[in-house]
Amino acid sequence: MSGYSGRxxxxxxxxxxxxxxxxxxxxxxxxxxxxxxxxxxxxxxTALREAMKVLAxxxxxxxxxxxxxxxxxxxxxxxxxxxxxxxxxxAGDTAAVLRDLAEVRAVVEPAAASMxxxxxxxxxxxxxxxxxxxxxxxxxxxxxxxxxADLRWHRAMLRATxxxxxxxxxxxxxxxxxxxxxxxHETDADDPVPSHADVVEAVRRRDPEAxxxxxxxxxxxxxxDAAGVLGTNDDTEEKATVSE
Numbered sequence: 001m002s003g004y005s006g007r008x009x010x011x012x013x014x015x016x017x018x019x020x021x022x023x024x025x026x027x028x029x030x031x032x033x034x035x036x037x038x039x040x041x042x043x044x045x046t047a048l049r050e051a052m053k054v055l056a057x058x059x060x061x062x063x064x065x066x067x068x069x070x071x072x073x074x075x076x077x078x079x080x081x082x083x084x085x086x087x088x089x090x091a092g093d094t095a096a097v098l099r100d101l102a103e104v105r106a107v108v109e110p111a112a113a114s115m116x117x118x119x120x121x122x123x124x125x126x127x128x129x130x131x132x133x134x135x136x137x138x139x140x141x142x143x144x145x146x147x148x149a150d151l152r153w154h155r156a157m158l159r160a161t162x163x164x165x166x167x168x169x170x171x172x173x174x175x176x177x178x179x180x181x182x183x184x185h186e187t188d189a190d191d192p193v194p195s196h197a198d199v200v201e202a203v204r205r206r207d208p209e210a211x212x213x214x215x216x217x218x219x220x221x222x223x224x225d226a227a228g229v230l231g232t233n234d235d236t237e238e239k240a241t242v243s244e
Contacts, residue, residue, distance in 0.1 A: 082175035
């Protein structure tokens, strides 16, 4: 699910071709002329082949005998891959990315908080308290610090469910959460600590209903923050944004 960290020539090819595919410049079914692409990008066939392997792993391209390398339809893309998310955002699809993530998290996170309230132990509470303190320390320290602290808190909450599959939901939400947080935390959004603290206190009291309600409130608040950044209306867009 994570992004491609490759550097050098074939890393540049991955970025250039991936962006072309995700933006729609190259459509599903289009055959990629590797020789022409190599001339266009001024790279070797070796670099192109390595780039194709990376893009194939992201679901963007495939190869068949006689047909050659071609662009796969969108339904095959790994939409949770952080590079794909970034390319979608660069192509002007940020609102849709955030809307989809919002809907997933609205299903998952209230239930996870409720479960955490029933199952948490003292270690979980220590982790949640430490993550909350880190969020407070990160306020005003720049988007990178605030995003890191936000992610730490969400991971701690998911782990407190003591459900291994739920605990791995961070793999699904992290890339788009980074995108949303980078947008919101670059603005003068409200202090996120109080809304997260409400969730922590409900979990501490072992109150599953209050924990779920606090997360829902957090989602609603963050929807307004992100809608403001994107210039959308969270009433008409059905809260097409994501939580903190």
